[in-house]
Every structure is written in C-alpha cells, then in structure tokens.
Amino acid sequence: MSFLRPGARQAIRRWREALAGAGAAALGAWFVLGAGGLLGVVGIGLILGGGALAVAGVQRARFRTGGGGQGIVQVSEGRIAYFGPLDGGVVDLSELESLAVDPTGRPLHWVLSRTGAQPLRVPVDAEGADALFDAFAALPGLRTERMLRAIEAPGRHVQVIWQRPDLRRTAIGLH
Numbered sequence: 224m225s226f227l228r229p230g231a232r233q234a235i236r237r238w239r240e241a242l243a244g245a246g247a248a249a250l251g252a253w254f255v256l257g258a259g260g261l262l263g264v265v266g267i268g269l270i271l272g273g274g275a276l277a278v279a280g281v282q283r284a285r286f287r288t289g290g291g292g293q294g295i296v297q298v299s300e301g302r303i304a305y306f307g308p309l310d311g312g313v314v315d316l317s318e319l320e321s322l323a324v325d326p327t328g329r330p331l332h333w334v335l336s337r338t339g340a341q342p343l344r345v346p347v348d349a350e351g352a353d354a355l356f357d358a359f360a361a362l363p364g365l366r367t368e369r370m371l372r373a374i375e376a377p378g379r380h381v382q383v384i385w386q387r388p389d390l391r392r393t394a395i396g397l398h
Contacts, residue, residue: 240280247273285371286356292330292348298358303335305345312343316358322365322385326377334381347374364388 225232235242251269254262294307301316314335323334325344333355335343345352359365365385373382 238284240283241277244273244277244280248277282367282371283356292346294346294349296345296349296351296354298354303358305343314343320387321383322359323381323383324373324377325381326379331374331377
C-alpha cells in the first residue's frame with residue numbers, strides 16, 4: 224500500500240535525479256555552514272557533486288514523457304532498437320546521419336535517418352524511450368538544450384536537431 228497518490232509518485236520518479244542532487248547539495252551546505260573543518264571540505268564536494276547531479280537530473284526530467292506509448296525502445300551497446308505495433312527497426316549510432324523531431328505524428332516522433340534505409344520513427348512516449356537521452360547525448364556535437372527545446376515546443380514542421388559533422392561540412396560546401 225502506498226501513501227502517495229499515483230500522480231505524486233510519477234512526478235517523484237520523473238524528477239528523481241534532480242531531487243537527489245538537490246538533497247546532496249543541501250546536505251553539503253549544512254556541512255559547510257554548520258560543522259566546518261574536515262566536514263566542511265566534504266560539504267564542498269557534496270555541493271559540487273549534488274549541483275552537477277541536479278542539473279543533469281533536470282535535463283533528464285525534461286526529456287522524459289512518461290512512457291505508456293506505442294512500442295518498446297531498447298538501447299544496447301550503441302544500437303537503438305524500436306519494436307512498434309506497425310513498424311520498427313534497428314539503428315546503430317555509428318550509422319546515424321541525422322536526428323530530427325517530427326511534430327506531425329501523434330504523438331511526437333524521433334526520426335533517426337541513415338544511409339540506404341528508411342528512417343526509423345520512434346514515438347517520444349514509447350516504453351523505454353527515456354534511454355534515448357544517453358544515446359543521443361553521445362552523438363558528437365549534439366546540443367542537449369536544443370534537443371530538449373525541440374520536444375517541449377516542437378513547432379509545425381520536422382526539425383533537424385543533429386546531423387553528423389562530416390555530412391554538415393559536405394552540405395555547406397555544396398552551396
């Protein structure tokens with residue numbers, strides 16, 4: 224039996240890293256202001272580590288949409304697999320050419336494009352889609368804040384968030 228209503232439990236689960244980071248930073252501040260000495264040095268470390276965890280936690284919480292959507296996403300060893308009710312596929316991060324957000328589908332979809340194959344379209348609310356945050360963060364040159372803004376306010380048209388750097392230079396050279 225839980226003493227928290229489901230909405231509160233879901234909010235805590237969504238923001239768990241940010242809450243843990245804020246708690247660690249608060250404990251560190253208490254050590255610095257109260258005890259001083261050696262415990263104060265430990266407190267400074269807790270403040271820095273907790274602050275970093277809180278910032279990363281806020282980014283992850285903004286990325287999470289709650290799940291419960293169509294299909295299942297699995298990320299393993301640089302490979303993204305999506306198994307949906309109507310389609311699916313597998314994309315290696317090393318083969319990925321561009322990442323985009325498509326607001327025309329309901330719900331919003333990630334569009335993962337690669338050479339010689341149809342783009343893989345993954346709903347942002349698919350089960351396990353929160354694992355995509357770490358996979359996308361590993362892409363060279365990806366700006367995390369741009370990705371988060373694109374899913375929070377997607378607009379009306381497909382928005383390319385990331386493109387492989389060597390392809391970007393080729394495209395610029397052609398124009």
